[in-house]
Amino acid sequence: MSGQRVDVKVVMLGKEYVGKTSLVERYVHNRFLVGPYQNTIGAAFVAKVMSVGGRTVTLGIWDTAGSERYEAMSRIYYRGARAAIVCYDLTDSSSFQRAKFWVTELQNFEENCRIYLCGTKSDLLEEDRKKRGIDFHDVQDYADEIKAELFETSSKTGQSVDELFQKVAEDYVQLMAFQVMTEDEGVDLSQKNSTYFYSCCHH
Amino acid sequence: MSLKSERRGIHVDQSELLCKKGCGYYGNPAWQGFCSKCWREEYHKARQKQIQDDWELAERLQREEEEAYASSQSTQGAQSLTFSKFEEKKSNEKTRKVTTVKKFFSASSRTGAKKEIHEAKAPSPSINRQVSIETDRASKEFIEFLKTCHKSGQEIYKQCKMFLEAMHHKRELSIEEQSECAQDFYQNVAEKLQTRSKVSPEKVEKAMDQIEKYIMTRLYKYVFCPETTDDEKKDLVVQKRIRALHWVTPQMLCVPVNEEIPEVSDMVVKAITDIIEMDSKRVPRDKLACITQCSKHIFNAIKITKNEPASADDFLPTLIYIVLKGNPPRLQSNIQYITRFCNPSRLMTGEDGYYFTNLCCAVAFIEKLDAQSLNLSQEDFDRYMSGQTSPKKQESENWSSDVCLGVKQMYKNLDLLSQLNERQERIVSEAKKLEKDLIDWTDGITKEVQDIVEKYPLEIKPKNQPLAAIDSENVENDKLPPPLQPQVYAG
Numbered sequence: 001m002s003g004q005r006v007d008v009k010v011v012m013l014g015k016e017y018v019g020k021t022s023l024v025e026r027y028v029h030n031r032f033l034v035g036p037y038q039n040t041i042g043a044a045f046v047a048k049v050m051s052v053g054g055r056t057v058t059l060g061i062w063d064t065a066g067s068e069r070y071e072a073m074s075r076i077y078y079r080g081a082r083a084a085i086v087c088y089d090l091t092d093s094s095s096f097q098r099a100k101f102w103v104t105e106l107q108n109f110e111e112n113c114r115i116y117l118c119g120t121k122s123d124l125l126e127e128d129r130k131k132r133g134i135d136f137h138d139v140q141d142y143a144d145e146i147k148a149e150l151f152e153t154s155s156k157t158g159q160s161v162d163e164l165f166q167k168v169a170e171d172y173v174q175l176m177a178f179q180v181m182t183e184d185e186g187v188d189l190s191q192k193n194s195t196y197f198y199s200c201c202h203h
Numbered sequence: 204m205s206l207k208s209e210r211r212g213i214h215v216d217q218s219e220l221l222c223k224k225g226c227g228y229y230g231n232p233a234w235q236g237f238c239s240k241c242w243r244e245e246y247h248k249a250r251q252k253q254i255q256d257d258w259e260l261a262e263r264l265q266r267e268e269e270e271a272y273a274s275s276q277s278t279q280g281a282q283s284l285t286f287s288k289f290e291e292k293k294s295n296e297k298t299r300k301v302t303t304v305k306k307f308f309s310a311s312s313r314t315g316a317k318k319e320i321h322e323a324k325a326p327s328p329s330i331n332r333q334v335s336i337e338t339d340r341a342s343k344e345f346i347e348f349l350k351t352c353h354k355s356g357q358e359i360y361k362q363c364k365m366f367l368e369a370m371h372h373k374r375e376l377s378i379e380e381q382s383e384c385a386q387d388f389y390q391n392v393a394e395k396l397q398t399r400s401k402v403s404p405e406k407v408e409k410a411m412d413q414i415e416k417y418i419m420t421r422l423y424k425y426v427f428c429p430e431t432t433d434d435e436k437k438d439l440v441v442q443k444r445i446r447a448l449h450w451v452t453p454q455m456l457c458v459p460v461n462e463e464i465p466e467v468s469d470m471v472v473k474a475i476t477d478i479i480e481m482d483s484k485r486v487p488r489d490k491l492a493c494i495t496q497c498s499k500h501i502f503n504a505i506k507i508t509k510n511e512p513a514s515a516d517d518f519l520p521t522l523i524y525i526v527l528k529g530n531p532p533r534l535q536s537n538i539q540y541i542t543r544f545c546n547p548s549r550l551m552t553g554e555d556g557y558y559f560t561n562l563c564c565a566v567a568f569i570e571k572l573d574a575q576s577l578n579l580s581q582e583d584f585d586r587y588m589s590g591q592t593s594p595k596k597q598e599s600e601n602w603s604s605d606v607c608l609g610v611k612q613m614y615k616n617l618d619l620l621s622q623l624n625e626r627q628e629r630i631v632s633e634a635k636k637l638e639k640d641l642i643d644w645t646d647g648i649t650k651e652v653q654d655i656v657e658k659y660p661l662e663i664k665p666k667n668q669p670l671a672a673i674d675s676e677n678v679e680n681d682k683l684p685p686p687l688q689p690q691v692y693a694g
Binding site: 005006007008009012016020021025043044045047060062063064065066067069070072073076077079080 | 408
């Protein structure tokens, strides 16, 4: 298990109790809250193999602690992440404010990280439209502005959960394909670098 | 005859055949021209002198070393008092250095100083041997592994040798530069394996693990907590900090682990053992494995307590708690070493990387920890930090951990009983007080009533007639003559 290769680091961000862990649980084990838990000991780190257009990609999904007391440390978590799923509770506008905080952080410190906004607990809205704490169009505008994908998911019913992670994997594969196409020069550079590296050790 | 033979053979003067000392016996070139008896005497004398000289030299060197050591110690003295562990390590290294100087010298002397050297050497050979055994084993395993790689194996071996050679020359460079070299090396080798030798990614990963093991067992000595950095200072700061935070309870950190459950406390102990063991490993990957093992135990502890799998919101506080409780040695050095010399692909994405990141986070949290992060008031926090008071600890922590559970329970029950007893006594005395108060109260009331009665004696006034209201102010009312009564006159 621990030796498993992982291609993409995906980090889950969001306030406490917005349902980051449930989202991962739903995606990886296809279950919600109740259910036999004997197989997993924790949902903090999960490696999930998936296939995109005939290629296999392994997502390494990192859950993070959402409590404000660890806010100062969140930078350590998303270092090197290729994708961040920033979660907020659709019925709680304060959680969206916190989501904005992480988006800003990511934009400032982790340029290469793609952002996926994810409104959770959409099943609650099915029950009662009035529960919506934040307007859909406002979020959509914000998502466009920060060039992020927007999903509204429910870990209870499974709505849009698979789509979200599938999109993450697809984007990664596309990006890789694009990089391979344009990377020839980059490989050359590192080659030169290595000869330099070995030549200097002989004197 | 004799003359003839002399002329015919090699000319040897008679005197040359005799003992150099002139004792009359024949000498022997093997004994440097002495006869056997004189040679023994002469040799013994020379040897004695040699031994004497060696002794003196040995003593002088010893003195110098001791002086150097003493002065270096006095500078560290103040700090290191509390950190015997570091001190031990330091002094171990010191003795090792001393003995290497002596080893040189013991080769020339044969007997005299030997005994003393043996004494001084005693602790170090085991360490040296252990290290070399480990290095040897690592090389053997590595070569075994390379054999399975066929052609690319040779290439890998060559690269590693070259790299180690290069690193040997770079020892003077800063640790960051050395780290960069190592990272470049990992990347180059992985790339070459993948692109040139067309090895599958899984196999590359395996090969990289072996390469890391091989080179890092060799480099460990030079690049772990090097003197050019302040890693050691940081270690001490963290260690001190954790010690100052000994009063932090699981409740303050919101740790979802109930140590009253025996299985859980077992897991906690195992987790602590793992995180402490990390320091004893040499290969970054083995260190990471310790962290992962520790994390797994934490997850188990949470799972048993909460009966559901742990999320990051449960895991991180528990890890912080474990680090606080375990106070692992040389925490910063280990973290730095792993960051600098671990194969980056493992560190950045995989499961090991996740737990390592959490550990970094835990340490960062401990360094920055303040009243707010424990939900305490600033005054309480300051008081706990200064050691003036400590928060009420759980009873179970008052007993040392090796006492068996039954005894612990008994002590706990006794404690509860005595608390109950105390409370009962308090209730009785309070009840008595209440009784007395009640009596006093009745008395008081009675007295007050009496006072009032005395003060205002009962007077029954005639009922005022409402009709009299108009002329009620007329006090002279009763002095008036009685109203006229109708009289009947007989007429």
